[in-house]
Amino acid sequence: MKQSQLFTKTLKDAPKDEKSLNAQLLIRAGFVDKLSSGVYTYLPLGLRVIKKIQNIVREEMNKIEGQEILMPSLTPKENWEISGRWVVEEMYKIINEDTGLGWTHEEIITPLIKKHILSHKDLPKYVYQIQTKFRNEPRAKSGLLRGREFIMKDLYSFHETQEDLDDYYEKVKQAYDNVYERCGIKELTYFALASGGKFSEKYSHEFQTITEAGEDVIYICNKCQAVFNKEVKEEKCSNCNSDDFTEKKSIEVGNIFRLNTRYSEPFELKTERGTTIIMGCYGLGISRLMGAIVEVLSDGKGMAWPKNVAPFQIHLIEITGGDEEIKQKTQEIYEILQNKNFEVLYDNRDEKTAGEKLNDSDLIGIPLRVVVSKKTLSENSVEVKSRNEKDACLIKITEITNYVEKFFQ
RNA sequence: CGGGGCAUAGUGAAACGGCUAUCACGAGUCUUUUGGGAAGAUUUAUUCUGAGUUCGAAUCUCAGUGCCCCGACCA
Numbered sequence: 001m002k003q004s005q006l007f008t009k010t011l012k013d014a015p016k017d018e019k020s021l022n023a024q025l026l027i028r029a030g031f032v033d034k035l036s037s038g039v040y041t042y043l044p045l046g047l048r049v050i051k052k053i054q055n056i057v058r059e060e061m062n063k064i065e066g067q068e069i070l071m072p073s074l075t076p077k078e079n080w081e082i083s084g085r086w087v088v089e090e091m092y093k094i095i096n097e098d099t100g101l102g103w104t105h106e107e108i109i110t111p112l113i114k115k116h117i118l119s120h121k122d123l124p125k126y127v128y129q130i131q132t133k134f135r136n137e138p139r140a141k142s143g144l145l146r147g148r149e150f151i152m153k154d155l156y157s158f159h160e161t162q163e164d165l166d167d168y169y170e171k172v173k174q175a176y177d178n179v180y181e182r183c184g185i186k187e188l189t190y191f192a193l194a195s196g197g198k199f200s201e202k203y204s205h206e207f208q209t210i211t212e213a214g215e216d217v218i219y220i221c222n223k224c225q226a227v228f229n230k231e232v233k234e235e236k237c238s239n240c241n242s243d244d245f246t247e248k249k250s251i252e253v254g255n256i257f258r259l260n261t262r263y264s265e266p267f268e269l270k271t272e273r274g275t276t277i278i279m280g281c282y283g284l285g286i287s288r289l290m291g292a293i294v295e296v297l298s299d300g301k302g303m304a305w306p307k308n309v310a311p312f313q314i315h316l317i318e319i320t321g322g323d324e325e326i327k328q329k330t331q332e333i334y335e336i337l338q339n340k341n342f343e344v345l346y347d348n349r350d351e352k353t354a355g356e357k358l359n360d361s362d363l364i365g366i367p368l369r370v371v372v373s374k375k376t377l378s379e380n381s382v383e384v385k386s387r388n389e390k391d392a393c394l395i396k397i398t399e400i401t402n403y404v405e406k407f408f409q
Numbered sequence: 410c411g412g413g414g415c416a417u418a419g420u421g422a423a424a425c426g427g428c429u430a431u432c433a434c435g436a437g438u439c440u441u442u443u444g445g446g447a448a449g450a451u452u453u454a455u456u457c458u459g460a461g462u463u464c465g466a467a468u469c470u471c472a473g474u475g476c477c478c479c480g481a482c483c484a
Contacts, residue, residue, distance in 0.1 A: 009435080009436090011419085011420055011421090011434090011435080012420070012421080012434055012435075012446070013420055013421045013422095013434080014420085014421090015420070015421085015476095016415085016420090016421070016422090016477090017415075017416090017476050017477050018476095018477080019477060019478065020477095028420095034476095036475080036476085037475080037476065037477085103484085104484050106484075135483080137482090137483075138410060138481080138482060138483085139410090139478095139480090139481090139482080139483095141477085141478080146483085196484090204484090215483090255484090257484075259484090262484095281484080283484080318443095319443060319444055320443070321442085321443050321444095322442070322443070323443095350443090351442095351443095352443080352446090353442080353443050353444090353445085353446070353447055354443050354444045354445065354446095355443085355444075355445040355446045355447085356443090356445085356446050356447090357443085357444090357445090357446095358444075358445050358446090359445065359446055360446090362445090371444080373443090373444065374444095375444070383444090
């Protein structure tokens, strides 16, 4: 992707109303645009991150240089009045009490399963979706951390026995651990005991990532490392009886519940033998996770994306001084890397100074920076620098492919 | 939903109740520039909306709306 073509550009200053770090950085770097409180458009860079987190790759569109964006489903009336299309009947308006926008899907999945699971031999079953959820938050806040419209993965499991649910519960826990590992925040993410809320059993488990931007408080037992959400924390650790805790602010990036028969009972979800089916549900906020990664992995200069979720792998920057040869050489390197199927953002902008390009690169936070300039070419080299390292080094142009392959191994 | 704050160009700021609403960045055109936020020329506004006070309102008053923060809420 050539940066001169990229929609959109970076901002020098964050909008003054944005206080939260993830909102400031994501808006400044052109990853997202705020339509209204808690409602965001994902611009090309941000959508690439969302897709990475969803682990969905749309290579064909990229090959034809398509730039996908994602716009919110909740849009203000005034915008439609400008085009005169508020009156269009096809547009979904929540003007009656017969329709609600989905904020969770137990009430949908349970009757669906009832219709299609006809025998105990069909169990267990695990069904999930990745979908936009709508919640009329009394107070949307903290950028992507608490929105009114957001992207969430919700998985539901159906079992004949408690033991089977328990087994699966552990498997989901491990799967979630892998997600946070691959997203680069495992070190800061804790598995905490939490309240089950109104519609579950007594306890549930949450994955809590330590950050000052979080709205939860967790207590980590210094003796046995058990972790408790503030809402269920008691004087002494219920695991080892110690009273020595570390208190941390955190954001909930995932949760797993044993629903048991809370929904299967009212919906009369049973096997042909008459056994009431036992359910589990497991949520993971995709867009919140993106915000949490920014909160946790950024520095004074900008974001620092982990390799697996970065919008691009390589930020290739030319510093030409107006020299067409340098531009041509950079273009060649760009093509070499692309032919090796690396995702490259190529800063080919003529009108930008070196300082602007390097600062933009730090802000956007692509893991590997490759700079081509008169200085490097005089030694048949390019300069490479990891976003997480302070120092750069020169490598021969003939070694680029090897170096990059090793870097992303 | 309670409490507090804010609202001027795409972004950030300035302007005592009084001249044509000013500046920087961004963006457009032209010339020169390129290793850590360049130079000059030129262009870029319904001061959130509505009412009111006044000879005169970005500025004062009232109402509304939006945004941010604290709290409450959050399967």
